[in-house]
Amino acid sequence: MAKNITPRATDYSKWYTDVVIQAKMADYSPVKGSMVIRPNGYAIWELIQKYLDLMFKDTGHVNAYFPLLIPESFMKKEAEHVEGFAPECAVVTHGGGQELEESLYIRPTSETIIWSMYKKWIMSYRDLPILINQWANVMRWEMRTRLFLRTSEFLWQEGHTAHATAEEAEEETLKMLNVYKTFAEEYLAIPVIAGRKSESEKFAGAVHTYSIEAMMQDKKALQAGTSHNLGQNFARAFDVQFQNKEGGRQYVYATSWGVSTRLIGALIMTHSDDNGLVLPPKLAQRPVVIVPIYRKDEEKTKVMAYADALYRELSEKHKVIFDDREQYKPGYKFAEWELQGIPLRIEIGPRDVENNKVVLVRRDTMKKDFVDRQAIAAVVDETLPRMQVEMLERARAFQKANTHKVESFDALKDIISGDGGFVSAHWCGDAACETRVKEATKATIRNIPFDRDEEKGACVCCGKPSEGRVIFSKAY
RNA sequence: CGGGGUGUGGCGCAGCCUGGUUAGCGCACCUGCCUUGGGAGCAGGGGGUCGGAGGUUCAAAUCCUCUCACCCCGACCA
Numbered sequence: 001m002a003k004n005i006t007p008r009a010t011d012y013s014k015w016y017t018d019v020v021i022q023a024k025m026a027d028y029s030p031v032k033g034s035m036v037i038r039p040n041g042y043a044i045w046e047l048i049q050k051y052l053d054l055m056f057k058d059t060g061h062v063n064a065y066f067p068l069l070i071p072e073s074f075m076k077k078e079a080e081h082v083e084g085f086a087p088e089c090a091v092v093t094h095g096g097g098q099e100l101e102e103s104l105y106i107r108p109t110s111e112t113i114i115w116s117m118y119k120k121w122i123m124s125y126r127d128l129p130i131l132i133n134q135w136a137n138v139m140r141w142e143m144r145t146r147l148f149l150r151t152s153e154f155l156w157q158e159g160h161t162a163h164a165t166a167e168e169a170e171e172e173t174l175k176m177l178n179v180y181k182t183f184a185e186e187y188l189a190i191p192v193i194a195g196r197k198s199e200s201e202k203f204a205g206a207v208h209t210y211s212i213e214a215m216m217q218d219k220k221a222l223q224a225g226t227s228h229n230l231g232q233n234f235a236r237a238f239d240v241q242f243q244n245k246e247g248g249r250q251y252v253y254a255t256s257w258g259v260s261t262r263l264i265g266a267l268i269m270t271h272s273d274d275n276g277l278v279l280p281p282k283l284a285q286r287p288v289v290i291v292p293i294y295r296k297d298e299e300k301t302k303v304m305a306y307a308d309a310l311y312r313e314l315s316e317k318h319k320v321i322f323d324d325r326e327q328y329k330p331g332y333k334f335a336e337w338e339l340q341g342i343p344l345r346i347e348i349g350p351r352d353v354e355n356n357k358v359v360l361v362r363r364d365t366m367k368k369d370f371v372d373r374q375a376i377a378a379v380v381d382e383t384l385p386r387m388q389v390e391m392l393e394r395a396r397a398f399q400k401a402n403t404h405k406v407e408s409f410d411a412l413k414d415i416i417s418g419d420g421g422f423v424s425a426h427w428c429g430d431a432a433c434e435t436r437v438k439e440a441t442k443a444t445i446r447n448i449p450f451d452r453d454e455e456k457g458a459c460v461c462c463g464k465p466s467e468g469r470v471i472f473s474k475a476y
Numbered sequence: 477c478g479g480g481g482u483g484u485g486g487c488g489c490a491g492c493c494u495g496g497u498u499a500g501c502g503c504a505c506c507u508g509c510c511u512u513g514g515g516a517g518c519a520g521g522g523g524g525u526c527g528g529a530g531g532u533u534c535a536a537a538u539c540c541u542c543u544c545a546c547c548c549c550g551a552c553c554a
Binding site for chain 2: 003004013014028032084087088109138140142143144149150154156211222223224225226258259260261262263291292293294295299300326328329330331332333334335336338347349350351352359476
């Protein structure tokens with residue numbers, strides 16, 4: 001049906017790229033691995049920023065901005081962090097036509113530069129907590145890149161907090177993961193599984209890493225957000241101590257948490273179809289488009305007047321596109337707006353003017369309805385939030401239908417190498433078992449869900465006792 | 477880094493094997509007419525010297541050498 005888009009069934013990966021390019025969300029840049037985020041894609045990011053920023057502020061955080069360049073020595077202060085990030089960093093060695101005394105790393109994440117500053121700012125328990133977030137770009141020299149999902153440079157937000165106690169840091173870590181979960185579900189309409197990462201999958205330098213994991217339409221997992229309890233690792237590395245009430249000195253506890261433009265990829269891969277992008281209404285900067293249809297001039301006059309009146313009426317509450325371009329026929333316009341994921345389309349032709357109706361088409365279901373002219377504003381007001389909810393429900397049903405409880409290694413293998421999906425299975429906690437599964441199936445433990453049933457069992461891999469089930473899946 | 481592939485108007489491709497006049501096609505673009513309820517049609521038009529360098533030859537998009545770039549599949553990652 002849609003030209004230029006490979007159907008999902010033919011090649012999912014190609015489909016994804018086609019949607020991104022055709023819907024004009026992003027384009028390849030002259031530099032390998034980096035991309036241009038075009039207005040259609042950036043509009044989504046702006047909405048993500050807007051809503052998340054409010055949620056951060058509501059939980060007591062403030063925004064700040066730290067520099068792009070980090071002295072090489074900073075990057076080397078935290079042992080695990082160096083090991084985790086150094087190989088994938090871009091490094092500036094020259095400036096002003098001269099070789100620099102000390103190389104500067106382009107931030108892959110900002111823990112080090114931020115903690116070097118926190119050292120200056122934190123003296124006493126009265127200075128705590130520090131709850132700072134920053135919206136920024138970061139760079140990681142990835143081997144293989146994919147639009148939005150993994151590019152060398154990407155946009156994200158990173159929260160970096162400092163606390164007096166371990167308990168408070170843990171509470172913050174979980175609180176922010178929950179903010180991400182709420183945001184993913186209520187705004188992106190993406191159901192996620194919140195849980196703790198296994199030791200091998202945790203962030204370089206963290207004590208615990210928590211994540212939210214989403215299922216894409218090809219049944220692979222996508223890590224949609226992470227929140228790390230960094231313990232005192234960075235405080236030790238940067239010697240950040242404070243004086244407590246009792247007069248003693250102790251190291252500060254840290255957290256960091258982030259989501260990136262990858263969420264746009266998640267949004268596409270969760271909801272879109274073979275006709276292009278499907279946006280949940282809350283993520284559509286312009287959720288309604290009006291397409292006028294006419295033949296003769298007299299029809300045009302009537303239709304345009306009718307459509308224009310409706311445009312004005314709806315514009316009081318919504319950002320509406322009035323597609324009055326003369327050079328395209330209606331069919332072309334339908335296809336174009338579908339490709340771009342506009343949630344609601346209103347078609348107005350001579351017949352509608354005659355009958356005092358309009359045609360309303362939902363992007364997610366593609367269902368067409370004739371709606372009375374008088375009722376349309378109310379119907380739009382009511383349909384947008386309903387779409388939002390139904391899209392989440394649909395995605396949740398899909399995730400549920402493709403999550404399988406298994407009791408044996410063979411069953412796990414069958415599912416992962418067969419139909420795919422999430423496998424909920426017992427795991428003893430041993431990294432060796434995790435590795436064995438990965439080597440046999442390429443699936444990894446996505447996380448250990450918070451809401452798993454308290455159920456004893458036997459590890460699918462080694463048979464030793466397990467405290468509960470974890471989620472295995474192939475991931476992006 | 478391993479494997480595969482591709483570089484020819486803006487995009488997608490043909491031509492290359494078997495060198496030979498003005499390098500062709502589809503889409504897009506411009507003008508006009510005609511159309512408009514699912515990506516219209518007709519006519520006219522603008523735009524490329526074939527990724528780059530070197531070589532062979534009377535003659536190179538085509539053959540040879542070198543080189544650069546990008547894409548896809550794997551190992552690593554938000």
